[in-house]
Amino acid sequence: MSVSDPAGHAPTPAGRSRHRSETLTFLxxxxxxxxxxxxxxxGGYGFLIWIxxxxxxxPGS
Incomplete structure (x- = not known):
């Protein structure tokens, strides 16, 4: 039983692929x-203040 599958089903190749994709997206x-x-x-905020x-x-002048 894996943590990502509370029903206790074995992970499928598509499930592993999705998990890898989600992990890579998170990273x-x-x-x-x-x-x-x-x-x-x-940087943009500093640029706006500078302009x-x-x-x-x-300030103060």
Missing amino acids: FLTIFLAPFLAVAFV YQIFTGP
């Missing part, structure tokens, strides 16, 4: 996509 999202998006959002300050001046 892609956590190792590549999440850090890329985090850097992109922080805003070019037109309005630094």
